[in-house]
Amino acid sequence: MAKGGGKKSAAAARAAANRLLADNRLARHQYDILETLETGIELVGTEVKSIRAGQANLRDGFCLIRNGELQLHNVHISPHTHASGYFNHDPLRVRRLLAHRREIDKLRGQLDQKGLTLIPLNLHLQGSWIKLTLGLGKGRKLHDKRAAEKDKQIKKETRAALSRY
Template identity: 65%
Template sequence: MAKNSNKVKKNTNKANNFKLLADNRYAKFQYAISETIEAGIELLGTEVKSIRNGKANLRDGYCSFRDGEILLLNVHISPHKNVGSFFNHDPLRNRKLLLHKKEIIKMKSNTEKKGMTIVPLSLYLKGSWIKLTIGVGKGKKLHDKRQDEKQKSIKKEINSALKR
């Protein structure tokens, strides 16, 4: 019986491994993210292969509500190179996000506020599953971006001074 419990522990350790596949640094610069949530994605086989090879681009992506579901739009996943064109996927197709109903309702209520939108932040491997972190954010104004850059440069200077 003790051997079985050890096997369970090994499996849970594997599930906690994260491997970042794509990151949307542009969204973190353009939006003030107030809330994040982890979602699964409905993918085709060739899309999974391409994402594992690092051929995904989240930069122009956003999420939209349609028929009580959240769809991921305008995310480019390159076609897999070792598959013929007949079996390959459309690079910019709409992909359904897998969330619980309560989470969808919560996200919808958050985005109904003025200026709020849902953007993809990162795409990563969690165990054997591909997950997406989405965030509810409000677009930053130019002066907000400048202020963030100033704070970042001040922080860099402090860190470099402390290392000396």
Template identity: 55%
Template sequence: MKEKSEGYKVISDNRQARFLYEILETYEAGIQLVGTEVKSIRAGKVNLKDGYAILRNGEAWLLNVHISPHQQASEFFNHEPRRTRKLLLRRDELRKLIGKVEQEGLTLVPLKLYLKRGWVKVSIALARGKKIHDKREDIKRRQDKREMQRAMKRSY
């Protein structure tokens, strides 16, 4: 039998989430998908930019993530691009997330979507929204780091 590789292939990365939110914890979750969604994900037709997760009735749901309809499938068999998808987490993780989201007012955002051993996984983060001055501070820190690297390059 052929063994599937241990590594993972990142399909989509939500870089803007790291700018807009302060990431506190990350979790790996599976997603309940239909066949044409898996084919579109393997083709890289995913956008996590506007996505977020909610907790309802003891379950986690991924909302507003756009997975484009599969090109070779007919309209009848294809999926709705922005449909609500169930996240598959362990019970203890769900309990912990419910407590943090309800008491501390935190939010759940998807960071990246990837294939791990043939399964589609999503990395979700427990996050707190950044204020404007925090964003400016990050931009300044990034510019300073860039200037230091340029100076180091010139000195060699």
């Protein structure tokens, strides 16, 4: 038996405890992300089970600040399959995000600028807690998207060329 066998299982447990649950890949294409913020999210039990099963869709989501609270809108979390209809949650309900007052005030000041918006980037586990990463983004125009795609392609080709030598 090899030494350090227990360390592999501990590393695997840490990786499983910090895994990605849902990702909004389209957001990074449509927006220039200027700043990110990790927040908690207020969920009910069936939502937690559905998210852990990978049943969350962040694609059309956005965040607003109402009554001094961060709110997550238009994020679809599918109803849990093993729960009855009475105990299940509404898939598109508005969810409260948990952040410090100072962070919310800073975001409010930045959102007052023209063209900036808060978008959900990913849902991930941090220990046993489900966290949401928000991005403060500025919408890209079509020519910006093309330029970004071209730069990405050039970087990919140079990496491939360097790996051959």
